[in-house]
Amino acid sequence: MTRRWRGILIAVVLVAALAAALAWFARPEPLAVATRAVDRGRVEASVSNTRAGEVEACQRTRLSTILGGRIEYLGVDEGDRVEAGQVLMRLWHQDLSARVQVAETQLATARSRAREACTVAVNAEREAERQEALAARGFVSTSRVESARTDADARRAACTSARADVATAERQLAAADIDLGRIVIVAPFAGTVAKITGELGEYSTPSPPGVATPPAIELLDDSCLYVKAPMDEVDAPRIQPGQSARVSVDALPGRHFAATVRRVAPFVSAEERQARTVDIDVDFASQEEARGLLVGYSADVEIVLATREDVLRVPTAALRTGNTVLVVGADGVLEERRVQTGVANWEYTEVSAGLAGGEHIVTSLEREGVRPGARVVAEDAARR
Structure with missing residues (x-):
């Protein structure tokens, strides 16, 4: 090789090295992203109410x-x-009390008359029996016996009539007592x-x-509480009595109460400018634990539809359209990976294929520049 060509080759190598160095120093800084390692654990499929539910008393009545x-x-x-x-x-109630007193007096009078009439009837019956005995021995005439029997029958009828008057007076007193109960709240x-x-x-x-x-008076039994919550009509077919649930109350953030679905309404409620919903009733697993909650507290209900233990899972927020995730490669470059999913809720989604335990995926998908092929660095590493 001549000296001229050797010089050209050296110049080309120097230019290429300089271009490579400039490209290296001019490369964009890696994006700082939030990542999460794929791990194993519990995943629950659940549904939640569309609008706030409410703590209710098992017994609540408005009395008048x-x-x-x-x-x-x-x-x-x-x-x-x-x-x-x-x-x-x-x-x-003085007027009604006076009517009760009148009815009591009338009842006492009717009972007295009944005793008198029935006593006379008993005596007349005995007299008729004596006359019949004397007639059998020929001491009295048949007409005397018939007169005594007629008198006994009349006295017996008077006794029956007097007893009917007593029953009428008793019903009149009961009616007066009922009227008196109309002005009392018990x-x-x-x-x-x-x-x-x-x-x-x-x-x-x-x-x-x-x-x-x-x-006039509103009475409630706060020793027994439950939650009534509206669920979207789309979720209603998957909800059944007996399913486990969790209740959270806005007044007690961070606290959850175990519960069970007791009732699913047999109809859909349609309210103006709101979604069509189905009301459900959820009983607290422990009334003692729920003691102290106020009737009327707003509450949210999460119903557990299915549970998977010790499965591979990813944060639900890390899933992109089409069930894909961005995996951080060994060189820090993001790789788009399609995964097969199973049971899911708002927090975790089960992964049945497409990822391995320990791989890191991006959870901050909303950040600008986060896309397949981008160079990234985990936030913790970036801080160091």
Whole structure:
């Protein structure tokens, strides 16, 4: 090789080396991304309510008197504990009490008359029997016997009529007592007084059909609680009574309560400007654990549909469209990998094929520049 060509070759090598050096120093810095190692663990398939549910009391009633009237007695305050059968409110009732007294007097009179009539009837029957015995021996005439028997039959009829009057008086007294019960509110079960509408001396009006009148007293049993929650109609066919669930309450962040699905509504609710939903009732696994929750708390329900133990899993947020993930290669370059998935929830997704345990995948997919072929570095490594 001549000296001229040797010089050209050296120049070409120097230019190539310089270009390579410039390309090396001009290369973009690797992107810092959040990564997660593929591991093994539990994955649950679950569904959650579409809107906030609500903590409810197993027994809750809005009580009103049957008749309207002025409040004469109010034996409780809001927040009081009451027992079943305890009188909570009574309206003015002097007129009804007077009717009860009249009915009691009429009943006493009817019973007295019945005793008198029946006593006379017994005596008349005995007299008729004596006359029949004397007639058999020829001491009295047949007409005397017939007169005695007729009198006995009449007295017996009078006794029966008097007893019927007693039964009528008893029913009249029972009706008066029923009328008296129309102005009294009695606790149907033990519980807590949630709300009272009205004060002593005010007029209490019962709620007629179709008219939204506030109840006089609202009573609830907070010793037994459950959660009612709306579920999307698409998820409803997969929900069955007896399935396990978890309840979270906004007022107690980070705390979860074990529960069980008790009821799935047999119809779909359609509310204006909202999704079509199916209401479910969820019972707390432990009422003692739920004690202290307030009726009306907003709550969320997560129903467990299926559970897989010790399976390969990835964060659900790491999945891209088409069930692909970005795997961090040994050289720091991202590789797109398609995976086969199984049971999934909002936190984890089961991977049945496409990944191996220990491989690192990107979870910060929203960052600019994160795509297949990009050079990346884990955030922890970037900080070091």
